[in-house]
Amino acid sequence: MENIVTTLAGRYEITRRLGRGGFAITLLARDIMQPSKPLCVVKQLRPNRAHPRVIEFFHKEAKILEKLGKHPQVPQLLAHFQEGENLYIVQEFIAGHDLSKEIFPGKRLSEAYVRKLLKDVVEILSFVHQYGVIHRDIKPQNLMRRQVDGRIFLIDFGAVKELGTLVVNTRGEVASSVIIGTPGYMPNEQNLGKACLASDVYALGMTAIAALTGVKPIELEENPETGEVLWLQRAQVSAELGEVISKMVRRHFSLRYSCATDLLQELSTPTQLLQKSSVPSIIYPTISSVSTPTRFLTSPSIINFWKRRQVIKILGLVGGGFITAMLGHRILQGAPKETSNENNDSKILEPENPEKLKNKITPKPVSKSAIVLKSFGFEVVTVNAKGDIADRQILSANYFTEYLGNNVTLDMVQIPGGEFFMGSPADEEKRSDDESPLHKVTIKPFFIGKFPITQAQYQAIMGDYSSGLKSGKHPAESLSWNNANEFCQRLTEKTGREYRLPSEAEWEYACRAQTTTPFHFGETITTKLVNYDGNYTYADAPKGEFRNETTEVGSFPPNAFGLYDVHGNIREWCQDTWQENYKNAPNDGSAWIEENNNTHRVLRGGSWSNLPAYCRSAFRYYDDPNYGYEDFGMRVICSI
Structure with a gap:
């Protein structure tokens, strides 16, 4: 220029x-x-x-x-x-x-x-x-x-x-x-x-x-x-x-x-x-x-x-009218109670009759602050078969900010309800049988973290971070499922809103952002877009960088819902217990929990240490809920 x-x-x-x-x-x-x-x-x-x-x-x-x-x-x-x-x-x-x-x-x-x-x-x-x-x-x-x-x-x-x-x-x-x-x-x-x-x-x-x-x-x-x-x-x-x-x-x-x-x-x-x-x-x-x-x-x-x-x-x-949303997939399909609050300059939502927390989380009575929706703009990229950026698109999304104290905030992005096919098709490269059968799932609207939970956010809620801070902007790592679940419980108690881990279905729906390709940006993956082990390749993309550690959240382009780091960087715990495949899986987006059969919990998303195939939208992993390895982290959901 x-x-x-x-x-x-x-x-x-x-x-x-x-x-x-x-x-x-x-x-x-x-x-x-x-x-x-x-x-x-x-x-x-x-x-x-x-x-x-x-x-x-x-x-x-x-x-x-x-x-x-x-x-x-x-x-x-x-x-x-x-x-x-x-x-x-x-x-x-x-x-x-x-x-x-x-x-x-x-x-x-x-x-x-x-x-x-x-x-x-x-x-x-x-x-x-x-x-x-x-x-x-x-x-x-x-x-x-x-x-x-x-x-x-x-x-x-x-x-x-x-x-x-x-x-x-x-x-x-x-x-x-x-x-x-x-x-x-x-x-x-x-x-x-x-x-x-x-x-x-x-x-x-x-x-x-x-x-x-x-x-x-x-x-x-x-x-x-x-x-x-x-x-x-x-x-x-x-x-x-x-x-x-x-x-x-x-x-x-x-x-x-x-x-x-x-x-x-x-x-x-x-x-x-x-x-x-x-x-x-x-x-x-x-x-x-x-x-x-x-x-x-x-x-x-x-x-x-x-x-x-x-x-x-x-x-x-x-007054009294309402603006029809320009994009149908941006409209809340639930029935949140809407209040007029002149102290804010954005949309105000109050939770109406929230369900009790799953996994026996019982929040203490807390005075809930109103949810004030704001919006942010971002650029979404699409790659060709070799991993080169072929298209760029400017989109925007709604979100609200939760204040955690000590100048630490948590941004929660609004995800519209809808339907999608969960799992991977038979011809997807390096897929596994546990990603079958491909099945339709209906998802209700929810809010999910714009980023994985950071070290600063984890410390603000839990009071300490035993793994040692790299930077407040790096994802919290070495978290067990039990650690992640306790974080959700304490966040719920602090805010008066229901916070929890996503179900597997909610996670994959949010990750895909209405795409059907192996990755939300296309058929392949590069280390210019994701933090993973670049010594290995997927499809026709070349080798890339192996950073050998996490990167700060938001270092790479988001998906079309405005979510960052859904591929690579840190694996993210889900609510579900591990199942060998999707036979008889719920089709309503709820977590599939059968604790009597298997205590292992699901992780999604791949990490900095993983092969590129493990970062696919459909890839599934599991581990003992008591263990927290250096590439295990979390992302939270808020249901309204």
């Missing part, structure tokens, strides 16, 4: 270029200082002159972006810094697609779609306008629909673009050298360099018109006498919504809604222009129930602002 370094600030490893404009280069990067190497977006800004006043203005504007990023539907500002002549903004990566994939010429969308769109965006824009910030470039390309839950995000603020166009005039004043905006979406006053809050209202109105008419805004005719946009005759829309949108796009800003909050009030009048959604409440909550959390309302200035706007009343009228 021309004029682009591979690592910024010693931590942001550039993966590839996402785009390039007149003001900035947009890059996809990984934060190598984080165990899971989360993806982020880096914007390299190129001001005309790195004058001290420009740098001062840069930091000032970055602070504004940091405040805006506190809203759950605005990408968080992760860092801002200068290297050489360039200025850098690092923001949260939102996995999904922009609305230009939904709103485009020739396609007319329904009034229901537009009502929902307005409700979502106006809620976000009200928060932005509260800070006096003008976005200046609202259009479909700057509205992202997050893949994991379908929520709308507002991205690419004008402030970011302006930072790349800063100059200092002869009086030492910082100024922008260009007008920010997009023709067709940009109102007259903005084109003259005098943008105001009502300019964003105009752009959002033109976005709604583009959706209703299927016509590019710049191609719409204007009334020759008044200059007003002529659009109603091209759309099928109710009189109420048509009147609101027409007011949003009045030629003169004084005739529009003055800001997004005024528009929000209009949309929340007793006519209930935006009706509540009829989507069942077990899916995802609307932003009206979570996007204005208490932490936004705690400062006196914000409280007074929202009181003046009567937003408490507004939220009661606008």
